[in-house]
Amino acid sequence: MLEITEGSHAVAKAVKMSRPQVIAAYPITPQTHIVETLADMVANGELDAEYITVESEFSALSACIGASAAGSRTYSATTSQGLALMFEVCFNVSGMRLPIVMTIANRALGAPLSIWNDQQDSISLRDCGWIQFYAEDNQEATDLHYIAYKVAESVEVLLPAFVCFDGFILSHTYEPVDMLSQEDVDRYLPAYKPFQKLDSDDPISMGMYATPEYYLEFRYEHDQAMKRAKDVISKAGKEFGEMFGRDYSALVEGYRLEDADTAIVAMGSLCGTIKDSIDEMRLAGKKVGLLKIRCFRPFPAEEIRNALSHVKRVAVLDKNVSIGAKGAVAIEVRDALYGKTMPVLGYILGLGGRDVRISDIKNIISLAESGKGDQFYGLRTEVL
Amino acid sequence: MAENSCELFDSGHRACGGCGAALVSRLLLKATGKDVIIVSATGCMEVFSTPYPETAWKVPWIHSLFENNSAVASGIEAALKKQGRKEKVVAIGGDGSTFDIGMLCLSGAFERGHDFTYICYDNEAYMNTGIQRSGATPYDASTTTSPAGKCSKGNNRPKKDLPQILAAHGAPYVATASIAYPSDVVKKIEKALNTPGPCYVQIHAPCCTGWGFEGEKTLAIGKLAIETGLWVNFEMENGVVTRVKKVVRKPVESYLKEQKRFRHLFKPKINAEEIAKIQAIADKNAEKYGTDLKLKSKSGPVVP
Ligand SMILES: Cc1ncc(C[n+]2csc(CCOP(=O)(O)OP(=O)(O)O)c2C)c(N)n1
């Protein structure tokens, strides 16, 4: 059913219909509306879950570890400083192979303090062993939660997942979203059956310490599971498409890319603006296309290589910066294209909520065409 | 006590011979029985009991981090409630985990009132990382980060009063115990398990390696701590002290001189001034908790 609703509310509804049994979360802008909405749902009996009002994000994710290990479907949400506080716990969750799903309403990291959007928070945790999805709009943000649970809980994967959507730009925007019914969701995402759990009838030890004889193998198996996740995501995305008409089988998605000379690569809500820009540039005769990365972990290197092999140049837009290097996406896309000869140019933009408009995308295309890249875009030089 | 075959904490773990913390593990599982889920913090106990792929725990057990066992326990308790399961939940950590780095999670879990028991095995320093001071290290103890030296008499702060802090959270049951009195440990843990809400038991667990004494003296050292008044065994119910172990006190030297961590107070010469300060701590404890056995008459026998 089509509903015009705020992004956070749409996500909260999707979470509710995913039937989490334990929720532990802590308020932080711009994620707060999600956890407030869920608290409301629990208070009104619409959602039958234990809701733990923890004293910090660190405890939020730690409590999720306990709940997930004890065999419950578990949910949290955070952003920015909250995610940074969870750093240590994030590695622990994935190392113990607990299929927790967490929404990230992407926001910049301080200092300086900023409550506005970029993707530095989740990108900075790209090595923490979680699946990472990035949503272009609130429809995708909503649907990706069902897919995330399905993939995370699959025995071939057993990994936690971030569903990232841009803070404010999506979380606080009213858009029409086609909400599934509870019956639909139940058909797609059956009740949670944990692969293993803490249980006094069948005691196991979890989170043991590993000597050098074992640690490397743990990490290898973790990496293998993440690589297997690619196929599982494709299958889960395809099944979703077959059931509800929106196909998410591709980890990367092209837009007017087939005959493009210049390809833009981006993640998240930026993709909407880019598509509009491409339509305008196409009218003016410029062969520009977009490759949207929906799943950043596992990293779809092969898919990116295949999708971009024919283009003359690639412009990667990063809402993050690995200070002293480049934007993280640019680095990885360039790696995926290793051996190819087209230039791969990186642009760092939109940090801390700086608006990115159609005119900016057009300017970037001009820069790319003249071979200029690997730079911050849109600097106000007068305040430097 | 049960035969070894009935032990839920298995032998063959890697603790030092005479480790007080290992005794705590064993006594804990005697009190809990099999229907329990244990959450361990990083520290000696976690490391000596679960080198992958071996585990000493014959009950469900999880270790996550150094500072989050109370939060993990909160999540387990919530999940069990939701699933209608009846296992007890126990979080256990060393003094470093409990007094210092885990205080945030501990305070949060107690304030929220989760139904679980928190056990601190208190060996009075960070032993697993090589005997560094913690908020539980006693006054003047020499550790690797509070070494005695020309300008230092060892740890320059008294022990944090964590039982009182947790009682102030409204915890229905807070107790201290010592591995020197094993059946008292079991009784107090059982009481904590059977009291709804967050309960706390802090167990003195002498560490031969970190304190500097022979492994066979662990229980004797534990006893001396109580007999000198430097450790007090008590119970608090709803914030009120309801039971105290009374003793005929010995001077603190009898405890201090048995341990290398206090050796600098006796060698090269006796530091009477510092020993007097430690005696004052013991006197204050005795007064606060009323631990001194009153002698009926000067010549009469003492019945403890
Ligand atoms: C966040 C973090 N900081 C530091 C450490 C290193 N560390 C591991 S165990 C430990 C000390 C443990 O002390 P305590 O809780 O008293 O337990 P004990 O080893 O004495 O049994 C420290 C400092 C860690 N694992 N995690």
Ligand code: SF4
């Ligand atoms: S160092 Fe101390 S606490 Fe650690 S295992 Fe040895 S005796 Fe036990």
Ligand SMILES: [Mg+2]
């Ligand atoms: Mg300790």
